[in-house]
Amino acid sequence: MPLRQGKVKMTAPTKNSESTMPFRPRAGSTMWDVARHADVSAMTVSRVINGKENVSDATREKVMRSIHALGYRVNVAARAARVGTLRIGLLYSNPSAAFLSAFLVGAMAQCSRSGAELLLETCDDLKSQRKAIDRLIAHGADGVLVPPPLCDSPAALKRLREICMPTVAVATGKPAANVSAVRIDDYDGARAMTKYLLSLGHTDIGFIKGDPEHTPAQLRFQAFRDAMQGAGLVVPDQRIVQGMFTYRSGLDSARRLLAGKSRPTAIFAANDDMAAGAIAVAHGLHLRIPEDIAIAGFDDTPVATTVWPGLTTIHQPIGELGRAAVELVVEQAKAMRAGEAYATRHAVLPYQLEVRESTVSVAD
Known part of the structure; x- marks a missing residue:
């Protein structure tokens, strides 16, 4: 039929x-x-x-x-x-x-x-x-x-x-x-998010990369590096963690970024699922969001408004x-x-x- x-x-x-x-x-x-x-x-x-x-x-x-x-x-x-x-x-x-x-x-x-x-x-x-x-x-x-x-x-x-x-x-x-x-212009969107975090006064920002096989992930990471460099900042290797666009990889990456006493003041994850994982880790460590750690994502999928606190993100008009x-x-x-x-x-x-x-x- x-x-x-x-x-x-x-x-x-x-x-x-x-x-x-x-x-x-x-x-x-x-x-x-x-x-x-x-x-x-x-x-x-x-x-x-x-x-x-x-x-x-x-x-x-x-x-x-x-x-x-x-x-x-x-x-x-x-x-x-x-x-x-x-x-x-x-x-x-x-x-x-x-x-x-x-x-x-x-x-x-x-x-x-x-x-x-x-x-x-x-x-x-x-x-x-x-x-x-x-x-x-x-x-x-x-x-x-x-x-x-x-x-x-x-x-x-x-x-x-x-x-x-x-x-x-x-x-x-x-x-x-x-x-x-x-x-959308993934590079421009990621650069805009990085500049926004910089405008808030964050200079120590961790980044969770997306699946390396995805071209948007590559562009989002490159935009982050370029925006940080444009602000005269060098991003240490330990502030960059490989994720895979999944919630689980966001959990694992955030644990690495937030381990120890030296922590970034903000985390920019290359998509919302990984950012949600970072929020969960921060809650588990009794860190206040956004007072102790600011977290941002990318895509503006439904998870961005179902996690607490609501996630700052780049809205990609998926529909x-x-x-x-x-x-x-x-x-x-x-x-x-x-x-x-x-x-x-x-x-x-x-x-x-x-x-x-x-x-x-x-x-x-």
Whole structure:
């Protein structure tokens, strides 16, 4: 039964969709199968199917041979029934539950407005990434959204480019030139937070780094170092601790930063989950927040307003990122269906510094 608009469908793996063996003719072949068989882009196949003139005779003949070899048939009735309806895939791997929840709310809202359906696939390693992409293709995905950390996976993005799948990378710190993306300026946001802590009089600031495989984590740390250096301050190595964007890593990192008598007056964690872990450690040590230790995070996920005291953080409009990503991939998918070219676009949404009770001037 097809999904209703705006609903989420968890797709299950199928034997055919998971196969990585060379192509063999089979029933139910898709446009993507034809493109791979003919060694052309899916857009070229779409142009041939739609009778577009901007295809050479040789290419058209090659595509038609593949169509016949695979027994591909355009289901006219199904196509008519789905006019205006697109299927958007969401490919994710070990996401932050808070990030994914907020992102899904925005993505589903925009899918509903766009008359699109949302398909979810999860994956971990390189092999499962390929299988997940193949399952999305098998279930009729017209475009794919790739939130972190897969937005920075060269293998996943390469695979999607190979099949000319309309793709939008979400919240990547370093968007690829040939892949559309929606994001915020992570570097500028982290620099703004560091300058804010400096403006409160903090000069001894500890930093909890995020997962080194995530480009936003790299940018946030670089911005912290640059802002401290710009203020004429040297950050000792013991004030920098590696985290992994998880609450548990925030606990472990904060214990290291707050051990002993020499403690920083503030901690800046590269995301809210780790900042929440730092708050828990400070409470366990009977440190007053913010009087004894100020703590700041990044993202403004729901945890920022459920911990006590409320967390000062950089607001990343995650729901808006979801809406913008769907809007962009729908635009590209419609162009693909029509056999038309579309431009790669990079959208940068504004962030906001949210000041709450976890920070205060050291003079207060």
